[in-house]
Amino acid sequence: MRRLAGTPLAIAGSLLLVSLFLDLVPGDPVELMLGEQAPSIDRQALRHSVGLDRPWYAQLWLFLEQLATGQLRSSLPPFQRKVLPQIWAALPNTLLLTFAAIVVAVLIAVPLGVAAASRKGSAVDHGAMAIAVAGVALPRFWLGPMLIILFAIKLDWLPVSGAESARHLVLPAITLGTALAAFLSRVTRASMLDVLREEYVTVSRAKGLSAWAVLWKHAFRNALLPIITVLGLELGALLGGAIVTEKVFAWPGMGTLLLSGIEKRDYNLVRAVVLVFTLCYVAINTLTDLVYAAVDPRVRHR
């Protein structure tokens, strides 16, 4: 409950910061829009038409007013397209991509981490952890094009970019999920090693349970808690990574929207996207708590 109470504060803070930063960044939407070659347009009138001649706090207030009435419009003259339909179109794509990336990450990280922990110090362990380090180190703007070259061009299995079919999701999901997978596999390994030292593991081994059962039924379930925590915490980072991934794969999501908003200095669009990101972040944290409780009965009692 206390977490939920903090939500308005987080939202207000992020909006305030974003508006302030947008004001500090030089360049104004009208100028950028006009670019090099538009000489003597009445810039002042254009600015006034969308309220850009007001101070930043007044613009923020205008944003809130429009948002409250569901009439949020872009701050770019002369079209001032509605912002919310753009967000509704983009949000499902980003959620889908993020979810797919988590699936990829878990599917890679858990077997890798468990395998590494079960044979600590072996070649399997070293190999798995080397993969993990590489995964963390690879930047997405590099990994993405490399995957495209390999799978879309050389092997010709998958499309290069876009979001037209399920097959378009594969490469972006892997690109986005790899870093998380790498990090998660290290956490899985560490957590498993902790658990494997516990007495009940030794006891279940002594009972004559198979190594497989010990590992997955007893040890892994108890090692799950830190893994979920990290997953929850890292989701925020995943949303950030989605921006780069979306650009590389021309994926029509929130990241693409945010980038175009920043490029064009569409203040309202940027505010709205950041607002949604903040809400997602808060929602994820709350969700993590709930999952936590479901997995570990002890948490419920506290």
Next chain:
Amino acid sequence: MSSTVIGRACFVLAALAATGAPLVGCHPEHSREGIVVLVESVPDSLDARLTLTTVGQRVAQLISPGLVTFDDEGQPVGDLAREYRMLDSRTLELTLRDRLTFHDGSPLTSEDVKATFEGMISRAVPSPRADKLEAIERVEVTAPLTVRIHLKRPYAPILSELSLGILPRSRALPPDAAKQDREPIGAGPFRFAGQLDEEHLLLLPFEGYYRGKPRITKLLIRTVRDQTTLVLELLKGRADLVVGAVSPPLFPALLADGRIRIRSRPGSAYAYLGLNLRSGPLADARVRRAICHAIDVEPLLQAKLHGVAEPATGMLPRWHWAYAKKNGCRHDAARAVQLLQEAGYAGPQAGAEPPSASLASPAPRPRLHLTLKTSTDRFRKSIALVFQEQLAAVGIDLEIRSLEAGTFFNDVRKGNFELFGLVWSQVLEPDLMRWVFSSSNIPGPENAFGGLNRMGYRNERLDEVLDRATRVEREERKQLYAEAQAMIDADLPCIPLWHERSPAVLSARLQEYEPSPHGYLQPLAGAREAAP
């Protein structure tokens, strides 16, 4: 094709791919129809009156062409208009082609022309181009296919403004004027068939186009923002045409493919270094000339631009009708050093060694420190680094600051720079020289810092010549522009670098595409789709 309908199957696929299992059900997709054009940003508007981006203009032109277009010399020639002539210095008569029709089936007549221009002049739409039509007093319909444009005063550049897309009269004025933004109608070779999503725009060939229905069956215009991805889509064979958006260093990778072709013709984009003439070392013409002599664009044209640029001697390219031959400044490092010394930048080893020797010996202490501002574009930055080296050879220490687009423009506009590097994307109407070099267009509070003379260049005689050139007939204009070019060449408010082409990258599927020197997409109207 909604981009959100992605079923559960993808997770299975993602999972399979992640674990390295073979991808069942993934087969190469090569069968497709129509032509896919990739653009680097979403067209801001499909309304020719409103769009402010190059991409928007290119697409709008395809849908709604104007009365005139530009020929290979940059001269206005009839497009929807069969011919035009000046009746006197303030009256222009245009005759439309026979049997022109709009995409909605209605005939295009002089009433539509009148409505289109009057809609602009009365500011029925908030068009940034309205200002340029300010010289028009009224448009008179004299016959169903003839219009007369009456000017308030003699104004020769008006011809270039007649490239404005002609709209049906219903779209020219309220209440339906705003519809043109998202669902455009025109008399162009392709008609708007739907915005599939933010990134995909579908156009279909128009049976009623005056030059005949284009042979391309379907035209999909797709936005791909990332340059690497754009190139990879071309290599994959999922794109057929990209005009001007691929940076030259990526050409070898494309050509290595064997099927992709790159075609271009000398273009009009003008790359230059703007100098701040208001104060500081660059207020001295000798320093400006020294920089001009120190810079050698030849190696850049080869190594960086891969032959898609011609060296520039000024704003107008060599093929332009108003181009005049100039002295220019050849690459001459010794002369540059001499000029710098004359200007008082002797440096510690005044005249001790020829500049070529400084390449071998440790660099001498610089005589002069200057800052060049550029955008964050990797390609532009790499070019700036070459200038840095060339200027170091004559003892100028050039600091490069690459700034994010908004910040960069802001600094350029406010005069907060010593040198900046930019490209005018299209130089066709020579009156642009007046916008860029006349002292009345120095950015300042009176023009809300919108003036284009960012260099702060003042030359009263040039102001007069450029003003006069807007009021006289072609032959005299040509002479006046020659005079103006000579003056600009002598004063060097900016350093001409080169004229960039708009190379068209073509897939094997797109045949008979003759690239436009101006980077237009119009050649699609004459192109053919290869049989699959």
